[in-house]
Each structure stands twice: as C-alpha cells, then as structure tokens.
Amino acid sequence: xxxxxxxxxxxxxxxxxxxxxxxxxxxxxxxxxxxxxxxxxxxxxxxxxxxxxxxxxxxxxxxxxxxxxxxxxxxxxxxxxxxxxxxxxxxxxxxxxxxxxxxxxxxxxxxxxxxxxxxxxxxxxxxxxxxxxxxxxxxxxxxxxxxxxxxxxxxxxxxxx
Numbered sequence: 001x002x003x004x005x006x007x008x009x010x011x012x013x014x015x016x017x018x019x020x021x022x023x024x025x026x027x028x029x030x031x032x033x034x035x036x037x038x039x040x041x042x043x044x045x046x047x048x049x050x051x052x053x054x055x056x057x058x059x060x061x062x063x064x065x066x067x068x069x070x071x072x073x074x075x076x077x078x079x080x081x082x083x084x085x086x087x088x089x090x091x092x093x094x095x096x097x098x099x100x101x102x103x104x105x106x107x108x109x110x111x112x113x114x115x116x117x118x119x120x121x122x123x124x125x126x127x128x129x130x131x132x133x134x135x136x137x138x139x140x141x142x143x144x145x146x147x148x149x150x151x152x153x154x155x156x157x158x159x160x161x
Contacts, residue, residue: 008104011036011082014044016106018059019084022046030084030115033059035067035100037079043067059083060091064098074161076100085112089122097161 011034018032028047035042045063049055060083068074079100085107087095095103109119121134130137152158 015084031059033063034082
C-alpha cells in the first residue's frame, strides 16, 4: 500500500473544513469526514447528532452510509476514510465493518476530550465485565434467539460480511 501525502493532505483538509463549517452553521459538532476511492470522493459527512437528535449521526457514520449507498455495497474495499479527528469507538466499529483500506485523521482523542468529547468512559466500560458496567445488560431467551442464526447459516442467499 503506497500513500500519496499530497492527496492525503488535500482530503484531510477537506474533512477539517467540514468540521469547522459544521460549527459555524450550528448543524452539529466539530467533526467532518471524507471517503475517497481511486481519487474520487465517494461521500462526505458532518456530525449531525444534535441537528437530527440521532446519537449515531457522527461524521464518519454519515459518510460511510452515503459512500456505501453510492457504491451499492456494505463494504468500502480500496477506499480511504479521512476524519477530522480520530474516530470514536462507535465509528471505529463501523469502519472495521466497512473495511476501508486505511484511515487518516487530523486531531487526537485527547484533542477531542479537551473540547468536551471524551470517549474514555466507553473504552473503560468495554474493558469491564458485563456485571460491572454502568448500563446493566442481561441475557434472556438465548435458545429462541439462536433460531435466526440457524436460519442464516442455512440460507443459500446470505451475503457474507
């Protein structure tokens, strides 16, 4: 995998521009994302959490949804995701599911925390046993729940991901 620093700088600047504009327009938080494949911008995304009352509307998620929609697939093979800040745990999970080639970011998690966006709680919670987490989680009716997995495993039309 070779990287083109000039192109990386171009697209990371665009992600930062989106983040800055988002603050200026009061549309959401200071986060922007650009997804590029083969030199073509597939999608851009800005944080829309407060504007849409959707806690999952982070810039990366918005951009991933748009890029995958444009490509007609749930994966971003060969694409590069540019984010104004190191993606949060939720966005990192979505990025791993989407499987872009790589991620480039401008600001660190510490930079985000200094601005009031601290993901440390989530990382701390994930490291704890279920019984010790702040949000109680319990398992119920596993045998009934397994039926959908069994159906999935038998399906000849399933799409692997």
